[in-house]
Amino acid sequence: MELLEIRNVTKVFHTRSFWGKAKEIRALDGVSLTLSKGESLGIVGESGCGKSTLASLIIHLAEPTSGEILLYGRDISHAKEKEVREIRKKIQIVFQDPYSSLSPRMKIGDILMEPARVMGEFSEIHRRQRAEELLEMVGLRKSAMDRYPHEFSGGQRQRISIARALMTRPEILILDEPTSALDVSVQAQVLNLLMDLREQLHLTYLFISHNLVVVRYISDRTAVMEKGKIVEIGTSDHILTHPADPYTKELIAAVPMIGKTFIPPHRIADLG
Numbered sequence: 001m002e003l004l005e006i007r008n009v010t011k012v013f014h015t016r017s018f019w020g021k022a023k024e025i026r027a028l029d030g031v032s033l034t035l036s037k038g039e040s041l042g043i044v045g046e047s048g049c050g051k052s053t054l055a056s057l058i059i060h061l062a063e064p065t066s067g068e069i070l071l072y073g074r075d076i077s078h079a080k081e082k083e084v085r086e087i088r089k090k091i092q093i094v095f096q097d098p099y100s101s102l103s104p105r106m107k108i109g110d111i112l113m114e115p116a117r118v119m120g121e122f123s124e125i126h127r128r129q130r131a132e133e134l135l136e137m138v139g140l141r142k143s144a145m146d147r148y149p150h151e152f153s154g155g156q157r158q159r160i161s162i163a164r165a166l167m168t169r170p171e172i173l174i175l176d177e178p179t180s181a182l183d184v185s186v187q188a189q190v191l192n193l194l195m196d197l198r199e200q201l202h203l204t205y206l207f208i209s210h211n212l213v214v215v216r217y218i219s220d221r222t223a224v225m226e227k228g229k230i231v232e233i234g235t236s237d238h239i240l241t242h243p244a245d246p247y248t249k250e251l252i253a254a255v256p257m258i259g260k261t262f263i264p265p266h267r268i269a270d271l272g
């Protein structure tokens, strides 16, 4: 049984135009994919193609208009409160912007322990222990517990967001453009950290990005999305070297290259 299976999921938003006319936005249109345990699946596509909408349905911030989302074979797309709490223990998300995702008036220790507190996970002593352990695991010091977000750089904040996401021992980590807001020199460090964590903790990743090369670096398979649909899916290497879809070819053309060689993320930093 697959860890996560998305079956023919559609999400329609109803909004109004500037003139007040009712408008339908088909953010996802019949999306199907599977995520096996331990796999890292990349999702690429340009702005507005529905990547974050897909993430929000998986962690149940919204419900699909139609279709099913199966976690270990059980449909979670219309889960109720108690079940949602269970889902959030298993599936966590790291967002793009490390500046707005950490609340400025809370100490790092409380930021890390909060989700586990709300879910009633572990005793207070255990939560503290786990928070300290995770800080070290993401390359920060335990003393960060008593400091505030503004005392940290963008890269360090993203490390803190990653540590927070790991507090409840999730199986699946959704990474929604986790390095796009960071300086190029810091991006590679955070990507390397994510690679290490995946191995150490046997995590499963859904890695969202508009950069195909970054996705290939971190993902075994890649799905290419365009206007709410998956237009191509396969091993990341194959997609990058033998793209079948014209849209994938366009995405690849937009990636920095020297001659015919793709620049791996740890070299992107050198190019500044």
Ligand SMILES: Nc1ncnc2c1ncn2[C@@H]1O[C@H](COP(=O)(O)OP(=O)(O)OP(=O)(O)O)[C@@H](O)[C@H]1O
Pocket (backbone or CB within 6 Å): 013, 014, 015, 025, 026, 027, 045, 046, 047, 048, 049, 050, 051, 052, 053, 054, 210
């Ligand atoms: N809550 C909402 N209400 C109305 N429309 C929405 C809502 N959320 C997303 N959309 C629309 O759905 C489409 C997909 O948006 P989404 O945020 O999933 O794209 P994305 O691929 O994550 O883009 P980006 O790369 O810019 O983050 C867009 O047209 C967006 O305007």
Ligand SMILES: [Mg+2]
Pocket (backbone or CB within 6 Å): 051, 052, 053, 176
């Ligand atoms: Mg998005």
